[in-house]
Amino acid sequence: MKPLTILIGALGGDGGGVLCDWIVAAAQSQGLGVQATQIPGVAQRTGATTYYLEVMPAGARISATSVLALNPAMGEVDVALATELLEAGRMIFNGFVTPDRTTLIASTHRVLAIGERMAMGDGSFDVGRLLRAVKERSRAQILFDMDQAAEESGGVINAVLLGALAGSGKLPIPDGAFEAAIRHSGKSIDTNLAAFAFGRGHARGELEQAVREHRKRQTAVQGAEDLIERARRTLPVASLDIVEEGIRRLTSYQDRRYATLYLDRLDTIHALGSGELLREVARHLAVRMSFEDVIRVAQAKTSAERMMRVRAEVRAKDHEPLAITEHFKPGIEEIAAVLPPSIAKRLLGWGERTGRLGKTYFSMQVRTTTILGFARLRLVAGLRWWRPRTSRYVAEQTEIERWLGQIRAASPLGIDLAREIAESARLIKGYGDTHKRGLGNYRRIADEVIAPALAGRLTPRAAADAVANARVAALADPEGESLSRTLTAIAGATSPLKQAAE
């Protein structure tokens, strides 16, 4: 008689060891021969841990010669359990999950690995690929968001997983034995039993899980209805969700006039005739026009909904008082940004001469839950009327016009190139050093790739690829090494300007 084999993949802190103990205790209570072992990894939260169990079928004893294995083998795993989707993928990747044999019981939620989190944009592994592998490379699947189930039941994910295992009916162990194991371990019995019942219900299809959707938040603003009406009249339907949000965003950020400028600018892009290009530009243009200055940060931090959002996020109960402390650290540049161009120039010049630029900062901790603290930020937010006079505003508008000009110039050469130029605006984001780095990267690409392309020194197709490559390279590492390499390679492929014959 061959044992049933179970492989568990978990993350440190998921309680994989306890899960293992529960299964062993439940099997023992049924008189089944069982053996478990583990590679616990390090105690820390981020490492992956694995557990392996073998359970003899009912009626079989472990004899001296029937040796249970300590290592999982490819193609010989009956049940694979994973507390997280990438870990399920890892068991598939290593060949332990096979379509002829393995029932895969896994949570569909993702806990991103450090490499995925530290990317400068979106570095997460393609979930579609994971799900496809899960479906194609296992015999049967029990999949649901166990993190959500754990949260809803008030228990821990390992108990949900145990419930799903019980619900799968793959082991010759009745539910009561698993529940007894939970009771016997003596910790958080009620919540663990609740989580177990949740998991079992999901596995048996008795519970439906509402997909935890991610809501996009629209800006709430009044007085822009006629602008939205204008957009609806003049622009294609496919771009309207973006454009309308852009109008609301810029009205709230600045005023109606500014939102009108946005629409005027979009009209010139709409005239180019590509709906897709319009949609992309509408998105980036709204983000670029609502650039991050101290006024905007103050606006965000003093908005009416913010306090509710924070309360929900930190899970403060209704009656619990809350204190919020904000971390600010403006420097000379941030101050210059809100001054008129001529004064800003002098201030920056002074900062440069004295070596204070990029060195002198004013570290501030503001309590936005005190009346005075909130009032200080509210005062800054109220400077919105002053914004069009600031040096940052003037500089941003120049940059935006240059970018729009390039898109318009590129459009007749190739719509792909125009779209890539639009998309490269994505590099400009953040504050302080991050913003400086992103803007620097963008300018390098504008000077070294876009300008030559518009001058006809690259074919439009090659130019579109070059801009895309440079953008990806700029997001590859914060030191800019990858971008430098890519730009050098592109320069090598660019035909030199014809020299004058004389």
Next chain:
Amino acid sequence: MLDQPAAQIPVSQRTNPERSFTEEVRALRLGEGELFRGEGILAVTKAILQSGVAYVGGYQGAPVSHLVDVLVESQDLLDELGVHLETCTNESSAAALLGASINYPMRGCVTWKSIVGTNVAADALSNLASPGVIGGALIVVGEDYGEGASVIQERTQAYALKSSLWLMDPRPSLPTIVRCTEKAFELSEATNTPVMMELRIRACHVTGEFVAKDNVPPAISRNHRLAEPAAHNYDRISHPPSTYAHEKIKVEVRQPAAERFIVENGLNEFLAGERSDLGIIVQGGITNVLVRGLDRLDVEGKIPTLVLNVTHPLAPDQIADFCKGKRAVLVVEEGAPDYIEQAIHVLLRKRDIDTKIYGKDVLPMAGEYTAEVMTEGLLKFFAQSANDIDLSRPRERFEAVRAGRAEAQRLLGGPLPLRPPGFCVGCPERPVFSAIKLLEREVGKVHISSDIGCHSFATLAPFNLGNSILGFGMSLAAAGAVAPVMQKRTISVMGDGGFWHNGLLSGVASSMFNRGDRVLVIMQNGYTSATGAQFIPNTSGNRRDGETTSDIAATLKAMGVGWLRTIRTYNVGTMLKTLREAMSTDDKGLKVIVADGECQLARQRRIRPQIAAQLKRGERVVRTRYGVDDEVCTGDHSCIRLSGCPSLVVKPSPDPLRTDPVASVNNGCVGCGLCGEVADAAVLCPSFYKAEIVQNATWWDRLKWRIRSKMIGAMAL
């Protein structure tokens, strides 16, 4: 609030924060005929008590830490039996503990992680093995090899061979492990030789059961003390000319006695099989992988197999008898070099036995013998040695699963993101590396000499800081010849565990003595955290009372260190300033920064129940955590690259106009404040906020809150 100095922890609240061992402690008390259930390493612990040990010691390290950890929690039982427990400061000290068995008929057991720990213990081991013992001496080593191993892949076998220590490698089944443990003491006494027993990580954690016996109180013990020391006997001293005699005795008396004992007591196991022309000799510890491999090839139970529960010495007659008359024998021996295979070759050649020996020609020289590796090796062995066995179906199955894996990898499209271990949420060590990263922005790259411990995770993403790791407590010594050739000073990082283990002498004393111009950062978190938060000399409390035994800063001062700063780690700005000063000061001597902050894992385990109790009593408790304003965050993730806190995650942007995911603090946050500190020190962005939630608020809290909420609500946009 966070860097509450370790010294303030009341003694009554100290626990071993890694785990509570109530169940395990109960298992150690089982008596004759009762059924023991548990993990392999706990079975060993029970077996040594059943063997009547008088003393136990060890130094923590995976996977054998539990042996000492459980005994630390079993002080009552040890007191009853009279067993002395020594939690040693390094493996060298643990090995020297066995010196008690040189002169006195006392059984003793020590434990550590091999190969690193055995290296540290080597000096004492040699000088223990030379005179030998009269009381049984057992060394349980965690053979940290293969998947999940955290150290260099070398074999303990080498030490057994060079020092003439006997090495057991029991088949990973609890009854076998227990029998080997008990027999190890007898073997040790019968041959006057210390015995080592190696357990791989899966064997330490394997579950199982065995029938227990009563614990045996030792005849000589803390409870039954000797009136007089042993008479002076120069033969018992590891010093010439005694050592000349010891060497002869080792090979002429002790080894033959061991070979006899192994055979007479049936320590090695023989698994019968019908194929008299074939055979397999396997290290006990990997028997299960072999047996399952044979099963996969449909030949399980057919091939005679000799299971070596003792891998040194081999019993020559037993090996010769096993091989005689066989066409081919496979030696299954994990790791390099192939000591056993070579010894068997020599042994057979000398006896003119012409059995063909297979081994590292069909199995790989290096790496763990996993199920896949074993299957491939067995397929090769049978293909070359027995073409009458039909392997076509198993081979087809094996090729099919490999093809299936290739298909799975194609579907997934390339390697999956790795999940390297990293610093815990709220770890006090992470801010130091954030500060070093910021320092490097100012001064450029610095040579960083890393060490063993949690802080070695800084060599991984997102920090990627560190140029070398030479051993536990070795980082300062490892910079000895680098510092003099660098224009910038070097930074050595060391944990407090490493400091007491080795760093104080081989690092600090040597650097002082040589007038080294180096920077040393000592992570003072109060425990050896990576191995399960065991106590060390600067912990507030030790195993016996609540006193802190030794203070690092005081020790350094006494050593003559002039430039010494103790800094609360969470303050990144101050840490950066201090590092900058250390790198640029005119002081030419050793510069030490004691980076102080209690291990957060230990701290959380201690304070969570306290806070729960406070809440239950209705007391006012302020819960602190951090958050990110998702409207302000732009999705660059600099904060993650500079801190890497596991509770600092990313989520889809709530902004309909942005696609890059934004940073978010999840509910694992313990409120250490590093993300805010880093955002401040690196001038990142204003999205971070600190939230303090008042639980069980007083009327005054609530009144203030109501007034403020009203006023703020009226002002809000």
